[in-house]
Amino acid sequence: MSDVKAQLQEAFERTGLRQTPQRYDVLAWLVRHRKHATAEEIFDAVNRTNQRLSRATVYNALHALVESGLVRPVAGEGAAARFDATLDRHHHFICDRCGSIEDLTWFDLPSKAMQAAAGGRSVRQVEITLHGICQRCARGKTKQATASV
Amino acid sequence: MSDVKAQLQEAFERTGLRQTPQRYDVLAWLVRHRKHATAEEIFDAVNRTNQRLSRATVYNALHALVESGLVRPVAGEGAAARFDATLDRHHHFICDRCGSIEDLTWFDLPSKAMQAAAGGRSVRQVEITLHGICQRCARGKTKQATASV
DNA sequence: TCCAACTTTAGATTTAGTCTAAATAGTGTG
DNA sequence: CACACTATTTAGACTAAATCTAAAGTTGGA
Structure with a gap:
């Protein structure tokens, strides 16, 4: 438990990303729940415990975390957006x-x-x-x- | 030119996907322009030559083409949607x-x-x-x- | 303590993609 | 060829995801 806490703090320090309560909550939730969540799911979940948390902040936090390498974006499902008609591998x-x-x-x-x-x-x-x-x-x-x- | 045409026709037959003018246009455009286009770009481009082509049809066509393997969806840029906080590879x-x-x-x-x-x-x-x-x-x-x- | 830079917030806005119902086109059968 | 049946397309309404904005709140350093 507090083990995770220390680990996360260490992660923030290591990457030089300023640690804010919101960013911490988002990262902590992602670490705890190993599913590949959508921004919306994260928002709902974190918001449940930390009442006033804005949707935009979740996106901001995710951006920042991805930027510093602590979180990885995964393209699943309908998240394609681009197409490629090549028949060669x-x-x-x-x-x-x-x-x-x-x-x-x-x-x-x-x-x-x-x-x-x-x-x-x-x-x-x-x-x-x-x-x-x-x-x-x-x-x-x-x-x-x-x-x- | 007509070479491509034959090749595309062959591709439709091979996959058993019914060939419609719209599907053909979408696939042909993708083959010609080897960029990794968004649905919107494809819509704009194809629509320029084939006036009445609906946005929904572009999506339908892309779905069908992906389904039958003629087109590949590529997740680029902001197309992430899911996140993953794992520090292990x-x-x-x-x-x-x-x-x-x-x-x-x-x-x-x-x-x-x-x-x-x-x-x-x-x-x-x-x-x-x-x-x-x-x-x-x-x-x-x-x-x-x-x-x- | 004060300042400047950074972050968060709520909500409006934009954008991508889906859905719907009606029209159209294509296919196979007799 | 006519018929019925199924698949496809269309326009536009709709939904959901993500971004943007301006104002308020935090933070760390001098």
Whole structure:
């Protein structure tokens, strides 16, 4: 319990992210409930104990936490937004800064290890996305950015 | 040109998806423009040449195309919707049927090949998601589903 | 203590995506 | 070819998710 508390505090310090009660609550909830929650679920849950917590703050907190690497956004379900009609196999690269998506040439995966990790589940498709800074942005020609949520 | 046309027709036949002018236009546009477009961009573009094309139809068409494997949804930018506060490394499994997200134990990737594919880009993080049918759904205990876009 | 920067808040606003009911198009059968 | 049946499209209303805004509240450092 207080173990977790210490761990979280340490995490905030380590990343240099200012710790506010709201951010702490959001992170703590996410750590406690290991499900992959939506912003709305987090809002509802945290709001139940901490009455006046604004929806916008949940989004702010999540942004900040993702930014500093303590939380990872996962694209599930209908959260697609972009489409790709390629019939050839390839992977993707997404730029943290400008959000652009680029195709990468295909490389094979360790299917043995993958099968093991998948357990009994039947796998239809594997999706690999690398995140980082694209070459345009690296060269400082940053156009603009829309931060990821 | 007409080469592409034949290829697309072939693709429709192969997947058994009924070919309609709207679906054809959407797929053709996606093939021609290799960018990873949003539904809105596709709507705007296709609508420019094919005047009366409804927004809903673009979504319908995309659904159908994704369903039959001709188009792949890519989660970019703000399209996250779910969050995950884990400090331990892991991969994800998303069920096509019920949309649930499960954690998979970590397995290493072929970093050599990956580096090569990444070219000069600096990679901060790698994200791996397997798609398929989860064990609950496989057992027929399907609760319900929200189809992926 | 005071200031400046940062954060939170409530609620309005924007945007993406879905839904609906009616019209249209396509398919197979006799 | 006519028929009935099913699938698809349409416009626009609707819903839900996320962002924005301006004002109020916190915080840490000089």
